[in-house]
Amino acid sequence: MNSFLEFFSFADPNIRYVVFGSILLTGSSAIVGSFTFLKKKALVGDAVAHAVLPGVCLSFILYGEKNPIILILGAFLTGWVSLLLIDYISAKSKIKEDTAIGLILSVFFGIGIFMLTIIQKSGNAAQSGLDQFLFGKAASLVGTDLIAFTIIALILICTVSLLFKEFTIAAFDKEFAATLGLPIKAIELILTTLTVLAVVVGIQAVGVVLMAAMLITPAAAARFWTEKIQTMVWLAAIFGSFSGLTGAYISYIAPSMPTGPWIVIVVSTIAFISFFMAPRKGIFYRVRNQKKIKRQINDENILKALYQLGEQEKSFFEKRTVEEILQKRIFDPAKLKAGLKRLKRQGYLRNKNGHWSFTRAGRDKGQRTVKLHRLWELYLTQYLRIAPDHVHDDADTIEHILTPELEARLEKLLDYPTVDPHSSEIPYR
Amino acid sequence: MIEQAKDPVLEIHDLTVSYDRKPVLWDVDLTLPAGQLIGIVGPNGAGKSTLIKSIMGLTPNSSGYVKLFDKNLKDVRGKISYVPQKESVDWDFPASVLDVVLMGRYGKLGLFKRPRKADKDVAMDALRKVGMEAYINRQISQLSGGQQQRVFLARALAQQADLYFMDEPFAGVDAATEKAIITLLREMSARGNTVVVVHHDLQSVTQYFDWVIMLNMRLIASGPTEKVFNTELLQETYGGKLTLLSDVGELIRRERFPSREQKRKKELKQKK
Structure with a gap:
């Protein structure tokens, strides 16, 4: 009980960083992920998550230290390129989208692991902790991380609320939206960019490997409870944030427990419960x-x-x-x-x-x-x-x-x- | 037998459309009159849907151009409405009937803006016209096929356009819905709107349409129903594909051949 009060008073700045960082990351990726889910592009999120690893390593090699902004920029770049490549391959060749996703995911992740190994063998002292991108490092978030996350989370939430109607119609009936004269290509590009941004910040909490869960699972769970898209996105955000908070708390009371995987376990449990308990579905x-x-x-x-x-x-x-x-x-x-x-x-x-x-x-x-x-x-x-x-x-x-x-x-x-x-x-x- | 219309609402000039380089529509050239109910008929794979998709700018044209109200598509989008095949969307989407019909207003609303009260009024009015006013809050996943079609029609009506293109609005609907829809389309054309409908059932053509377009990878006929809807032209439309034509198309695809010479494209651009 004592630790419960200690934790939820948020008096310790470290607790504050971890808790608010986790909530921001999980909540905002759940919001963006709702549209990825509705567009039936769940696997794309997974591919992007894996594709950001070479970007992280590359910016570290070029810059020489772990500056969060620089790492995010690098991650964003390769994540984005991977998405464009998936679209390009499935549009211009005989290869279908699922194959393209599989190709991009493994090629990018392979390069990422390769670069990570080189960095680790290089003897650069600053590299320690870079491997946390694989499984997340929510428990060691610091003040500067939090500022960067807050900014990105705000960008995500504001853009989604501004373009809610456009994202919805793009997910439901893209061709009809195009005939209305809506700039559907630009809208999709923005959504793609948001997805990459969400992944880039999200991997800092749960890591490359588990990121797809943060994008898709809250939305999939929320879909069981509602038939209204607004409610669904809100619910996804709540499920995501709740798992962020709970994951942070669990790793606080049991310090040997990793935050990221716990966040994923909590959100998966919510999805599991929804799967069984939801009314009608x-x-x-x-x-x-x-x-x-x-x-x-x-x-x-x-x-x-x-x-x-x-x-x-x-x-x-x-x-x-x-x-x-x-x-x-x-x-x-x-x-x-x-x-x-x-x-x-x-x-x-x-x-x-x-x-x-x-x-x-x-x-x-x-x-x-x-x-x-x-x-x-x-x-x-x-x-x-x-x-x-x-x-x-x-x-x-x-x-x-x-x-x-x-x-x-x-x-x-x-x-x-x-x-x-x-x-x-x-x-x- | 291709009859040209006076003061056409739509002019298609020498239009060729290809999928994966293979031409599926060859050199279609026609004009359509205003204020009529127009049917597009032809066998499966004749390119009926492709024709209206390409008019709506959804498939890139290999050559030729389309003029609507004597203008380019992007200058008159607000006056044109498109009803896709109802199978083209996932009806298990978290949206209500009203949500979908309101989408018809998004073009007029523009980016960022939420639907206003006036838009809801228009949507309600459209739902009333298709007899779905009792279902505004119904989830679209719970609709029957006929109701889905009515919702799509209401969405088109909410656009308040002058020219409508509808892809198989009678597919998979019950007899009562078909009757309700055709009555509505008649009213629309009586009010001066032009309605172009992709249609499958040859039996009802003379009863439904003022003007008929007959397609089978190429244009066979376009004109007033009583003039063109005859046995001879029907036989030409449905009497098997021109195998030579589709073989040439297949060859173009296999050889990755450009469907038009590059040089001419540049010339065309300069002309414009």
């Missing part, structure tokens, strides 16, 4: 929804069986045993029992001494299912010309999904028929 929601549908089908089938029993004996409110129901229709006994209990709880059935009978609402619901089944059978034979002995299975499914609105349309279309293709009566209320 999450796995849990879908599984739960599937279960709900299965329950509904099961229960409606029980009511249908009871209704059909009633039809046979022309007495709908008779008490029935489980065996009688099972004779009418095959159920898994456990599911039948659960369904009967549920229907009782919902007020569709009554139970007295193990005998089940309809309530009025239950009879109506059973009747509706039977009616929909027979209407659909009739529809299939009349409009799809399907033989009457082939329509049953189809109707067994469709009867559970038809909405009252479709029901009304079906009735009208078939002109309120009285019997189905098997001459069973279609019951109306």
Whole structure:
């Protein structure tokens, strides 16, 4: 608890640098990354991240010391060249974009590692720490780094908010944007430049290898929660910043823990949780929804069986045993029992001494299912010309999904028929 | 059978378009009249979409030029609207129906500016015309094919243009939507707008269009429907490709041959 207070009071300037540096880096790269994600260019971010390494090394070789501004300039240059090369190769040759990305990534990264090795062997004392570009050095950020990051983060955020509408249309429908007369090439060039800038600052926190995660993962996680692009970008920024903050905190309480990888682990966890928990799109929601549908089908089938029993004996409110129901229709006994209990709880059935009978609402619901089944059978034979002995299975499914609105349309279309293709009566209320 | 229009809204002069050097449209030369509903028909791969894309400046022309309202495209963009094929975009994009229709206003808005209240009014009006006013806040990922097409049409209407190019607006829509769309297009042309539509269904051509363009890698006919839409020209359009023509095109691509001699291009530039 003590360390928690100590950390979040931000009294220690080192903590301040690390925390605000990490938040700026992760937040702003998440914002820019949202558009990379929407343009389905996730891998491009990875290629750029690897391609900045030779730039970093080159500017160190030329300048001789680790000045953050100079290193950023070098990184920016090769990152940008790599993107132009990817575009050029995929436009002008037979090589497809994915191959071009793979080529550029490995060639640039290979050159970068080669140069890094030369620098390390050169005996220049100033080189120590240059290899931190590989995995990030968020824990050792200093005041001058923070100033540089703040400026770049501000540039990124301001440009995105100014050109939000243009970036959106470029991601959704580039050709249409071009026909409107929007300078689409310039807009894309700006977005490219922002992506490179985001990568260049981001690698200082999480390193070359993990940078793609910072660009893409927050946006991918945010996409699960919203259908609004503004909300998505905000959420991505929040997810990114939160992981920056948490990563910094974890490496503070456990000093042997590296900040960068922890940032990535936190943001990946957020993405993982989104993947499972998000409403509508999450796995849990879908599984739960599937279960709900299965329950509904099961229960409606029980009511249908009871209704059909009633039809046979022309007495709908008779008490029935489980065996009688099972004779009418095959159920898994456990599911039948659960369904009967549920229907009782919902007020569709009554139970007295193990005998089940309809309530009025239950009879109506059973009747509706039977009616929909027979209407659909009739529809299939009349409009799809399907033989009457082939329509049953189809109707067994469709009867559970038809909405009252479709029901009304079906009735009208078939002109309120009285019997189905098997001459069973279609019951109306 | 190529009939020239008086006071044309569109003039295409000797246009050749190539993909990867292979010409897909050869020397198209035509003019279109104002205020009419115009259909472009032809078999698959005839270059119908290519023709309107190249008019909209989306594919580079190998030779020839296009004049709209007697001007170059970039001087009259505000008066021209383009409806791409609905499959050309990813409908699982985080946007609402209104967001997409508002994009039709971006050209008039210019850079940096956010849509204003007036732009929303225009977008709402456009949505009403296509019968989608009940869906303004619906996510585009939840639309049916016919609804997607209506949204694209509304976006075009929001541009308030004079000349519309539509790439297969009837593809993959239900009968009710098709009827609604054709009624709307008729109203537009009655108001003096020119609407050019890439169309697939030959049965409805005489019923829908005042003017027909028949394409199959080259222009076969362009003129009033009752004059050009006949068996003879249809046979010429649909009766197989000119194999010699496509073989020459293939050769140009394989040999990496320039589709026009460099010298002439320079001359043309000097003339301009």
